[in-house]
Amino acid sequence: MAINAPTTSDAARLAAARREPSRAAQVWRAFARRKVAMAALGVLLLIVLACLLAPWIAPYGPTDGAVTDRLKEVGSPGHPLGTDEQGRDILSRILYGGRLSLLSGVLPVVLAGLIGGGLGVAAGYFGGWTNTIIMRALDIVFSFPAILLAIGISAALGPGIGNIIISATVVFIPPIARIAESATKEVRKEEFIEAAKTSGAGAGLIVRSHVLRNIFGKLFVFATSQIGVCLMVASGLSFLGLGVSPPTPEWGFMLNNLKQLIFVNPIVTIVPGLFIFLTSLSLNLVSDALSDALEIKR
Amino acid sequence: MNAILEVKALGKTFPVRNLFGRTKGGVSAVDNVSFSLGAQGTLGIVGESGCGKSTLARLLMRLIEPDAGEVNYRNRNILELSGRPLKEVRRQIQMVFQNPYSSLDPHMSVLDNVAFSLWANGVSKGEARKAAYEYLDAVGLSRTHADRMPGSLSGGQRQRVAIARALILKPEIVIADEAVSALDKSVQAQVLNLFQDLKKEFALSLLFISHDLHVVEYMSDEVMVMYLGRVVEKGPTERIFSRPAHPYTQALLASAPSLDVEQAGGAPALAGELPSPLHPPSGCRFRTRCPLATERCAQTVPALTDVGPGHQAACLLLEESRTA
Numbered sequence: 299m300a301i302n303a304p305t306t307s308d309a310a311r312l313a314a315a316r317r318e319p320s321r322a323a324q325v326w327r328a329f330a331r332r333k334v335a336m337a338a339l340g341v342l343l344l345i346v347l348a349c350l351l352a353p354w355i356a357p358y359g360p361t362d363g364a365v366t367d368r369l370k371e372v373g374s375p376g377h378p379l380g381t382d383e384q385g386r387d388i389l390s391r392i393l394y395g396g397r398l399s400l401l402s403g404v405l406p407v408v409l410a411g412l413i414g415g416g417l418g419v420a421a422g423y424f425g426g427w428t429n430t431i432i433m434r435a436l437d438i439v440f441s442f443p444a445i446l447l448a449i450g451i452s453a454a455l456g457p458g459i460g461n462i463i464i465s466a467t468v469v470f471i472p473p474i475a476r477i478a479e480s481a482t483k484e485v486r487k488e489e490f491i492e493a494a495k496t497s498g499a500g501a502g503l504i505v506r507s508h509v510l511r512n513i514f515g516k517l518f519v520f521a522t523s524q525i526g527v528c529l530m531v532a533s534g535l536s537f538l539g540l541g542v543s544p545p546t547p548e549w550g551f552m553l554n555n556l557k558q559l560i561f562v563n564p565i566v567t568i569v570p571g572l573f574i575f576l577t578s579l580s581l582n583l584v585s586d587a588l589s590d591a592l593e594i595k596r
Numbered sequence: 597m598n599a600i601l602e603v604k605a606l607g608k609t610f611p612v613r614n615l616f617g618r619t620k621g622g623v624s625a626v627d628n629v630s631f632s633l634g635a636q637g638t639l640g641i642v643g644e645s646g647c648g649k650s651t652l653a654r655l656l657m658r659l660i661e662p663d664a665g666e667v668n669y670r671n672r673n674i675l676e677l678s679g680r681p682l683k684e685v686r687r688q689i690q691m692v693f694q695n696p697y698s699s700l701d702p703h704m705s706v707l708d709n710v711a712f713s714l715w716a717n718g719v720s721k722g723e724a725r726k727a728a729y730e731y732l733d734a735v736g737l738s739r740t741h742a743d744r745m746p747g748s749l750s751g752g753q754r755q756r757v758a759i760a761r762a763l764i765l766k767p768e769i770v771i772a773d774e775a776v777s778a779l780d781k782s783v784q785a786q787v788l789n790l791f792q793d794l795k796k797e798f799a800l801s802l803l804f805i806s807h808d809l810h811v812v813e814y815m816s817d818e819v820m821v822m823y824l825g826r827v828v829e830k831g832p833t834e835r836i837f838s839r840p841a842h843p844y845t846q847a848l849l850a851s852a853p854s855l856d857v858e859q860a861g862g863a864p865a866l867a868g869e870l871p872s873p874l875h876p877p878s879g880c881r882f883r884t885r886c887p888l889a890t891e892r893c894a895q896t897v898p899a900l901t902d903v904g905p906g907h908q909a910a911c912l913l914l915e916e917s918r919t920a
Contacts, residue, residue, distance in 0.1 A: 321745075489699035490709070493758070496657050496691050497765060498683040499716030507712065511703040594702050594747060 335587030349396030395547030403529030406466035418478025526578025606665030640816030696754035831907030
């Protein structure tokens, strides 16, 4: 066959010139093109960093309050976001509270991603009875309304941040498992899976190197979109008094506390809600842009 | 020429289930197929889409478990093997798939797609990649292609990658299942020539499955014609193409597009659709479209009868003329 064979030095130069940017770089470039998503990412990073650095940047301690400073408006000198009914600085409590809130938003999704992802991949890859047993069992869990189930589990386990994380994890396992299962089923039909089987690869290796690689994008995007939802579920549980106990700051719990002041100081009341909203909106925008950026040419 | 692969009475019926999961019938995809592949020979398998060619390939690879028959590789029935010995034998029979857009993992670099076969057999990553470079070179792809993702390659280049992946395990038999059907004509020719070159270089035996008569004629020493899961005719390529015995083969050859205006016309072209394999016609499965069919064809299943040296066809008319 006539292939014009370049000399070695030519080949080396070509290789250097045509070297493809890495996959991560390509994804980042596609992501960065979306201005709104970039802004959302900026907001998200700002919130996360600020919460992490709370002990150093918060103007007051989360539980320090002076009765003389009660019920300050938003924009009061020294209290940019006002104070609550005990005179505690809202900004400081938001920053400290964000650590728990973000943790209870992210951790259940990560745990559910691992457990649900594993179950879904097993169900999708092996099919047959394995699929039936796993998926029907998850359907039972799925048939309860998410928030009701979370409340039920939390109520049974008792209040506490650990129990919130457990109940939220249980709630998020079925939807993540479903996504993983359907994505796995789709990949399993591809000829490269058959090719891998003919080369003698076992199920473990095929799942690790082919299936996970191909469903990761879908699973990751879905999971990130669920963090916002999870944040709200966890905040909701705290709001209902199933989460942290006073005086620990947490966004949902703060919202619950401040609701008594809605006629006294309406703007201050919605501040924690605003942070929950901002975080979950940014997360959704970021995951939406990520899903586009992660799309690969076949 | 001694046979490297001997298939005896291979059969597969896919159960068809109703709403409640109860079996209500079966699709007879491959029925009583026997053939042998000579060492370093090429056997072409032709037939319309839906005639069981691809199922046959997957049965040989045990991607689908057959219901009946034997597949003897070097006198060992691979259908009886499992575990390690099966893995060993599988290495010797590799496959190039039909769709180059589905047969490569889009999330793996070209190099890793090829190297994967070796990883699966316990070779270290580094060594496997080194070997993969060599095989990519052997199929005419340069190093610049190796680091790319399959998404940036053309169909022909992808099929070369798929061939490299099949060859890297040093198989004795390569099954090419419609390996050039998805490619442009000009690229087809290149890939076919590549197959020919590699076959010599690596001493391969080829099982070449295609619906394209010209491709099969060009590639094969022997040809097997399938219709609705059964073998209707098999024999040396020149004989099949110059003196086809079965009415189906004759019709197929007549319907193949040809540049030769003189030869056009003659035998009747195929009319009608392929019958559903869910309810295949009784007796000879071709009778519903056969211009020569008689009542007897509905009752008796024709067996393969000799019609020449190494040339067999399954048609009652031929049986009659033999016995008469």
